[in-house]
Amino acid sequence: MRKLRAGTTTLIGVVLTAVMLFPLYWMVNVSLTQPTMLRKDPPSLFPFDPTFDGYRAVLSQQGPYLLTSLIVGLGTVALTVALSAPAGYALAKLRPRGGGTVSFIFLIAQMIPTIIMAMGFYLIFNSWGILDTPWGLILADSTLAVPFGVLIFTAFMSGIPGELLAAAHVDGAGPWRTFRSIVMPISRNSVVTVALFTFLWAWSDFMYASTLDRGGSLQPITMGIYRYIGNNTQDWNAIMATAVVASIPATFLLVIAQRYVAAGVTAGALKD
Numbered sequence: 001m002r003k004l005r006a007g008t009t010t011l012i013g014v015v016l017t018a019v020m021l022f023p024l025y026w027m028v029n030v031s032l033t034q035p036t037m038l039r040k041d042p043p044s045l046f047p048f049d050p051t052f053d054g055y056r057a058v059l060s061q062q063g064p065y066l067l068t069s070l071i072v073g074l075g076t077v078a079l080t081v082a083l084s085a086p087a088g089y090a091l092a093k094l095r096p097r098g099g100g101t102v103s104f105i106f107l108i109a110q111m112i113p114t115i116i117m118a119m120g121f122y123l124i125f126n127s128w129g130i131l132d133t134p135w136g137l138i139l140a141d142s143t144l145a146v147p148f149g150v151l152i153f154t155a156f157m158s159g160i161p162g163e164l165l166a167a168a169h170v171d172g173a174g175p176w177r178t179f180r181s182i183v184m185p186i187s188r189n190s191v192v193t194v195a196l197f198t199f200l201w202a203w204s205d206f207m208y209a210s211t212l213d214r215g216g217s218l219q220p221i222t223m224g225i226y227r228y229i230g231n232n233t234q235d236w237n238a239i240m241a242t243a244v245v246a247s248i249p250a251t252f253l254l255v256i257a258q259r260y261v262a263a264g265v266t267a268g269a270l271k272d
Contacts, residue, residue: 054241065224088153
């Protein structure tokens with residue numbers, strides 16, 4: 001009975017996983033299907049005569065969009081970690097007055113709808129002259145990631161033994177030296193977690209991109225896909241090839257960083 005129950009559970013898990021991953025498989029399938037076969041009824045479950053014309057179109061037409069998304073993603077990661085890591089350390093170990101209130105404000109900030117933030121940013125960025133620029137998107141995307149990063153860093157760094165920091169203080173290290181030389185190296189899991197989620201948010205952002213960078217010469221891949229669909233509603237293999245290529249960085253990062261993410265997200269959940 002135990003083996004039967006385990007086998008049944010495994011089968012159900014496999015079926016559910018297949019159902020959830022089928023849209024991804026179909027996206028790859030369509031990206032390799034000949035344009036003349038896209039409207040076949042019933043559709044082919046496998047690309048028996050695959051074509052890579054869609055991927056050639058992606059590399060020739062979507063390259064600038066992918067590069068812009070990479071710049072925005074990496075820039076957002078750098079700004080988010082640079083701001084949220086010291087803030088998390090201060091809230092976790094330096095115990096400033098009103099720290100609980102600050103943490104609550106960061107939590108509330110994540111509940112504000114993106115469209116409301118985008119309208120405010122539009123007016124501010126227009127007056128600053130950074131509308132329709134990657135730098136404006138980096139700043140806007142960081143407003144989503146910094147509160148999350150502060151909460152993750154605070155939870156992780158709260159578990160760092162106080163004796164370790166006290167020993168550094170005895171050796172003459174000040175708060176900044178302790179943070180830079182001791183706290184950050186042992187906070188690798190939380191750094192990877194914050195960096196990964198930040199990059200994914202910036203890479204997949206459409207709301208800020210469509211509001212704050214509609215007319216710039218450097219636009220992210222989400223706008224590239226949006227414009228490509230509007231201009232090529234019949235060329236679905238190229239559209240799906242664009243979606244596949246845009247998904248590769250996120251998939252790659254999730255695969256290589258999953259164990260760090262699991263450790264970073266659960267940090268601070270248990271206390272000795």
